[in-house]
Amino acid sequence: MIVCPNCNHPNPDGAVQCEACYTPLPATTNCPSCGATVQADAAFCGQCGYNLHSAGVPHVHSTVATTVTPDVPVEVPALVPPDPLLELLQPDALGMSESTPSSSFPPTEVAVPPESVSQIPATPSSPPEPAPTVVAQPVVSIQSIPTPPPLEPAPVSEVEVPAPAAPAPTVTAARTQLQQVIARLIHVQTDRLIELPQNLSVIHIGKPNDRIPPDIDVSGFPNSEVVSRIHADIRVEGDAHYVEDVGSSNGTYINNLPLLPGNRHRLRPGDRISLGKGDLMTFLFQLA
Template sequence: MIVCPNCNHPNPDGAVQCEACYTPLPTTSNCPNCGATVQADAAFCGQCGFNLHSTAAPAAATSVATVAPDIPVEVPPLVEPDPLLELLQPDSLGINQPAASPLPPTAMAAPPPDVEAQPVVSEAEVPAAKPEPIPPSEPATPPSEAAAPPEPATPPAAPPPMAASRTQLQQVTARLFHVQSDREIELPQTLSVIHIGKPNDRIPPDIDVSGFTNSEIVSRIHADIRVEGDAHYIEDVGSSNGTYINNLPLLPGNRHRLRPGDRISLGKGDLMTFLFQLA
């Protein structure tokens, strides 16, 4: 049987969603020690208290190296190449001679005898060209007539300190209020799993209730509160006298999302009672 964490409606084993409010139900599995039905993310079996996390052992992957047998490889003997005869013989066929240029030679025509040779003028004897005169430029505008630079914009005024303090988010703190003694217990904000119980040699409690009245009905490992984002969930981890939420039993392996004002009773008879609060 799976109890809905939203409306506490008992559902049959194997159900995917609640029959009353259609809330998705947590998945379940079987305890490898006693075979009882437990929640998939439960740390301990609610029937025998077996540690469910100790059964996961990674399978060791084995690899077999394949060794190739030693097979002799026959290498053929090297054969000496023939001597280069062309290096010893003269080039009788003219194969290695440079090819003749396909372009015909440039013919130089001789000047006629009756034409006198013109003297060659070098570049140094050519007179340099005179530079063209540069027209006078317009007079520059006096500084007094230049456009004045724009005035800098006035920066916006800083907001008052009260406006900045209003935008800061306040951190939510969860507490347990003990009804019988009017005491408040603040839940640790650095832990994702908070153990409730009494001192023991297996899991030390984060919330020790051994100093409260009627603590004899509380098991040493009684219940856990799990923090997931902004949500808080409580589950019974195999206590002797059980855990009750709003006077309804919380089955081992199931968990309930806590809301402000929920009544948590450790054991029967409503002798050890806490109220869940958010501040």
């Protein structure tokens, strides 16, 4: 019988397709050990566990050795009756004679031969222990405690109610104006201050051109020939400012480290921005 791997439908041996879902059935073969039908790509037989990948080695089932224990009679020694004289001499191990009252267990008379009584040594009787003295606790009567008289409410005296005071003059709090943070660039070579536009989210830095006019024109600064016409951008996102190179010829450097095109750096107060090589056009980023 071949079980369909798609719908688990049992198919007769030798079938090529499933009778229920028409799925191609896997090829089958017989186990060389037990003859059961198994798949051709199976590693072990599902009936006897034979390794189908072994080269013609028949599967041998291991025989479990059975251990048989012979019936050997166990010899039990016979019980020896105790000597009655030893039972008389043996003290009460459980202490039943002291703890059990005489009313519950009456004494039993034991007949002892006169010759055995003479051999038993006389044991001096110990004086009985005095009973512990119990101190009686005084009984406190509940009725002897006097009940306190009920509290009378204090007389209410007339209290003068002061006249309402005049309303205090209304003081209008002055509105606190939040100071807006202004970002600016300081040109290191000329100590010139440039404030960044506050109404722009992208600030273009470069020189005049026909494609993207610069918001910060550096053509009037010394050594402006190292700056490309479309050199770098400063992007404003909330309180953060980011600088990125937009494909300049001589590159952009942040704190003397090159800024790769496509990457951007978050500016912090004191960062050094160099446009071009040689640190000829340098700006310091500040917040005021």
